[in-house]
Amino acid sequence: MTAAALPRKGLSLPGASRYAIFFVLVAVYLAGLAVSPAFAEPNYIFNILRQIAPVGIAAIGVTLVMILGGVDLSVGAVISLTAVLAATLMGGDPANIAPAILVACATGLGIGLLNGIIVAFSRVSPFILTLGMGVAVIGLTQMFTGGTAKGIVAPGFREFFNFRIGGLMPVLALALLLLACVGLFIEKATTFGRQLFLVGTNRATAILSGLPVRGVTIAAYALSGLFGALAGIALLARSGVSSTVAGQGLEFQVLAAVVLGGTTFVGGRGGIAGTVAGTLVLVIAFNLVNIGGLPYQMQLVVMGSIIILASALYGRISERVG
Amino acid sequence: MPLLEVRNLHKHYPGVAALKGVDFSGDAGEVHAIVGANGAGKSTLMNLISGATAPTGGDILLDGAVVKLNSPQAAQAAGIATVYQEFSLVPQLSVARNIFLGREPRGVLGLVDEAKLNADATQLLSRFHIALDPRTEVADLSVAEQQMVEIVRALSFKARILILDEPTAVLSLSEQDNLFAIMRQLRSEGMLILYVSHRLEEILAIADRVTVVRDGSKVGTRAIAELTMDGLVNMMIGESQRAAPMRSTVPQGAPRYDIAYTTADGTQQIAVQQGEILGLAGLVGAGRTTFARALAGMGGKHAATRITLDGKALRNGSPEAAMRDGVVYLTEDRKRDGIFAGIDIIGNATAAALPGLGRLGLRDRRKERERSGTILKRLRLVAASLDMPIGKLSGGNQQKVVLGRALMMAPKLLICDEPTRGVDVGAKSEIHDLLRELAAQGAAIIVISSEIDELLGLAHRIVVMNDRRFVAEMPVEDASEAAILTAAAGGTMTNKELT
Numbered sequence: 001m002t003a004a005a006l007p008r009k010g011l012s013l014p015g016a017s018r019y020a021i022f023f024v025l026v027a028v029y030l031a032g033l034a035v036s037p038a039f040a041e042p043n044y045i046f047n048i049l050r051q052i053a054p055v056g057i058a059a060i061g062v063t064l065v066m067i068l069g070g071v072d073l074s075v076g077a078v079i080s081l082t083a084v085l086a087a088t089l090m091g092g093d094p095a096n097i098a099p100a101i102l103v104a105c106a107t108g109l110g111i112g113l114l115n116g117i118i119v120a121f122s123r124v125s126p127f128i129l130t131l132g133m134g135v136a137v138i139g140l141t142q143m144f145t146g147g148t149a150k151g152i153v154a155p156g157f158r159e160f161f162n163f164r165i166g167g168l169m170p171v172l173a174l175a176l177l178l179l180a181c182v183g184l185f186i187e188k189a190t191t192f193g194r195q196l197f198l199v200g201t202n203r204a205t206a207i208l209s210g211l212p213v214r215g216v217t218i219a220a221y222a223l224s225g226l227f228g229a230l231a232g233i234a235l236l237a238r239s240g241v242s243s244t245v246a247g248q249g250l251e252f253q254v255l256a257a258v259v260l261g262g263t264t265f266v267g268g269r270g271g272i273a274g275t276v277a278g279t280l281v282l283v284i285a286f287n288l289v290n291i292g293g294l295p296y297q298m299q300l301v302v303m304g305s306i307i308i309l310a311s312a313l314y315g316r317i318s319e320r321v322g
Numbered sequence: 323m324p325l326l327e328v329r330n331l332h333k334h335y336p337g338v339a340a341l342k343g344v345d346f347s348g349d350a351g352e353v354h355a356i357v358g359a360n361g362a363g364k365s366t367l368m369n370l371i372s373g374a375t376a377p378t379g380g381d382i383l384l385d386g387a388v389v390k391l392n393s394p395q396a397a398q399a400a401g402i403a404t405v406y407q408e409f410s411l412v413p414q415l416s417v418a419r420n421i422f423l424g425r426e427p428r429g430v431l432g433l434v435d436e437a438k439l440n441a442d443a444t445q446l447l448s449r450f451h452i453a454l455d456p457r458t459e460v461a462d463l464s465v466a467e468q469q470m471v472e473i474v475r476a477l478s479f480k481a482r483i484l485i486l487d488e489p490t491a492v493l494s495l496s497e498q499d500n501l502f503a504i505m506r507q508l509r510s511e512g513m514l515i516l517y518v519s520h521r522l523e524e525i526l527a528i529a530d531r532v533t534v535v536r537d538g539s540k541v542g543t544r545a546i547a548e549l550t551m552d553g554l555v556n557m558m559i560g561e562s563q564r565a566a567p568m569r570s571t572v573p574q575g576a577p578r579y580d581i582a583y584t585t586a587d588g589t590q591q592i593a594v595q596q597g598e599i600l601g602l603a604g605l606v607g608a609g610r611t612t613f614a615r616a617l618a619g620m621g622g623k624h625a626a627t628r629i630t631l632d633g634k635a636l637r638n639g640s641p642e643a644a645m646r647d648g649v650v651y652l653t654e655d656r657k658r659d660g661i662f663a664g665i666d667i668i669g670n671a672t673a674a675a676l677p678g679l680g681r682l683g684l685r686d687r688r689k690e691r692e693r694s695g696t697i698l699k700r701l702r703l704v705a706a707s708l709d710m711p712i713g714k715l716s717g718g719n720q721q722k723v724v725l726g727r728a729l730m731m732a733p734k735l736l737i738c739d740e741p742t743r744g745v746d747v748g749a750k751s752e753i754h755d756l757l758r759e760l761a762a763q764g765a766a767i768i769v770i771s772s773e774i775d776e777l778l779g780l781a782h783r784i785v786v787m788n789d790r791r792f793v794a795e796m797p798v799e800d801a802s803e804a805a806i807l808t809a810a811a812g813g814t815m816t817n818k819e820l821t
Contacts, residue, residue, distance in 0.1 A: 189684055189685055190683050190684055190685060191676045191677050191680050191683050191684070191685055192683060193685075194669065194676055194685060195676065197665065197669070198662050198665060198669065198673050201662040201663065201664050201665050202659070202661070202662050202663065204658055204659035205658075205659045205660060205661060205662055205673075206662075206673070207620075207640075207641060207642075207659070208618070208620065208641050208651065208653060208659045208660075209641065209673050209674045209727060210640075210641045210642040210644070210645035210646075210650075210674050210731070211642070211673060211674065212642055213642075268662075268664055268665070269664070
């Protein structure tokens with residue numbers, strides 16, 4: 001009996017855990033439908049896609065880092081910095097839109113690179129490092145802006161991203177879907193994507209097998225920084241206001257979405273499809289709480305509970321699978 | 323009347339007779355060593371006496387009466403305590419809790435009486451002059467201290483027979499002296515200690531008598547006073563002649579890897595030719611693995627190698643760099659740094675070769691499947707599907723996948739650290755065949771093994787390490803188990819000595 005001759009195995013228990021989030025997504029959506037017929041309207045679906053664009057985009061990058069076994073807590077600060085940076089560089093002039101976006105992306109990429117290099121070459125815990133990086137970036141943002149909202153969004157910028165293609169799909173929603181596809185492509189189709197899973201599964205084996213562990217680490221954090229910057233631009237496009245604290249706290253929503261999607265802090269598991277579903281579950285749950293007339297404070301409690309429940313559930317499942 | 327006597331003890335596993343009728347006896351107040359090469363049957367013998375497995379024939383007698391030791395609990399109740407190589411302590415609990423695990427003194431409401439627990443533990447520890455606070459968490463103890471706790475726990479069962487399985491493998495010299503002191507004390511108190519060890523010097527130093535087993539049978543029991551190291555080694559390996567296995571000859575003048583190995587002790591030279599299998603022998607702790615890892619740039623701060631191939635230096639600062647120059651190291655510890663447990667077989671096999679299998683950073687899944695299929699077929703991998711996680715395979719099949727990963731990199735200098743550890747007999751000979759084939763195709767191979775038979779069957783030349791030094795070198799034609807064991811145990815060598 002040789003290995004190559006046999007057929008592939010069907011869906012097994014690990015498969016069930018991998019797809020759990022999609023069942024949850026269907027369940028909360030059906031719950032939404034039961035509560036309000038508005039959930040059935042295409043407009044609602046595109047609206048939530050638009051609404052989650054910043055968190056969803058940032059979560060794509062963070063998923064890559066977490067598959068590797070790392071974490072990126074600086075992403076909220078990167079969103080704030082890049083949003084206010086882009087607004088300032090635009091200065092209300094449409095001609096500046098492209099350079100502003102480019103500079104914002106380069107800044108995010110730079111911060112991510114720095115994260116990656118420090119993680120790859122030192123023994124510092126990624127948790128503490130990116131937390132510190134986030135604090136430092138918040139400080140830089142405050143210095144840069146003098147602590148108040150700064151910069152004016154160029155005319156046409158918001159209009160473009162919020163334009164509804166065919167009267168339905170906002171460009172922002174499309175951007176999220178496209179970037180998710182890019183993320184999926186990186187995860188599934190590139191050598192780098194496979195290496196992320198290998199390093200995340202067993203770093204010691206990866207090193208001994210001659211994998212470019214440092215390079216992979218740096219690239220993952222750099223991508224997380226870049227996606228953070230794209231999320232910052234998305235946030236600016238959605239709100240139009242460049243507050244200095246726009247991204248504050250978003251890292252927790254991002255982490256919640258990633259963990260909910262089945263990517264664990266241990267690394268080697270999960271993926272971007274799950275993350276997108278996780279983001280959707282979060283926002284639909286919020287909306288349900290809203291419709292229920294619960295206050296914002298209550299939303300936070302719900303979000304926290306969902307994260308706790310989800311992690312407990314994944315813990316149980318992976319334990320059973322061994 | 324001896325305290326312990328075994329008569330005509332047999333143990334058959336399906337297809338294998340691990341023990342073929344062994345008799346021996348041990349007296350109270352004696353350290354009785356059990357020695358034999360790997361696979362000789364000494365572990366089986368100890369497992370029968372400790373109740374871990376049941377014999378298929380024969381009797382075990384305590385004080386002249388036949389006893390049935392059907393479980394470790396039964397052996398414990400009969401006064402037989404065992405300390406294994408791998409400890410069974412609970413790291414999160416205190417020393418005292420571990421000693422009395424499951425037998426804690428209870429106070430009011432059935433709660434553990436901590437005061438009495440600690441007092442009892444202190445009493446036991448002080449009896450053996452062990453300066454340990456019973457409230458310390460076991461996780462905070464050194465390995466030697468943990469071993470002491472393990473011994474004290476074993477003794478707390480009012481044992482009369484103590485089985486120590488390779489107790490010094492994890493100890494430094496001074497810790498070893500400490501252990502011996504305790505063993506002498508126990509002996510003077512009338513305990514029978516059955517002592518299993520590879521280290522012949524230790525046995526000559528501590529034991530009163532030694533029983534030698536070989537191929538599942540007893541060779542003899544001797545008083546230490548009438549034995550020499552040579553005599554002991556001869557008893558262990560016997561006069562048996564091995565059939566010379568098929569071995570290709572090393573081509574004359576083939577390119578040679580010259581290796582300068584630098585540690586805190588200085589620099590030593592060693593060489594291996596393309597087409598040659600070099601066997602590296604030595605006891606656990608002799609420094610073979612450190613040397614092997616250093617070849618792949620993983621020697622840590624205190625061990626480095628400089629490899630030159632026909633005068634040209636290789637870059638082996640990291641496994642990644644070493645691999646580019648064809649130097650590949652296969653770990654002895656698959657679980658730690660050999661496999662990606664949750665990843666499928668294809669992913670494990672192609673891990674190192676991924677960039678070469680794809681193009682422009684993109685994967686070519688079909689090629690990944692084809693290449694791993696071809697290589698794993700050559701290795702006779704047995705698996706239901708290449709999409710199975712490697713963690714679900716047997717040890718032998720995991721090892722084949724890890725070997726497959728190395729083969730995909732077309733290694734020119736392959737270092738295999740215990741390549742057949744935890745591997746079944748069939749897979750073992752398949753792995754051996756593969757290594758011979760690779761050498762015949764021109765690879766230089768270094769094999770580390772604790773099984774001398776494996777080295778004698780596989781290698782063209784054998785180098786022995788002791789205490790981080792290459793102490794002896796011999797072509798396999800001149801090598802013998804006796805010569806290797808003597809050199810590995812630190813004895814003098816008759817063959818050419820290395821400087």
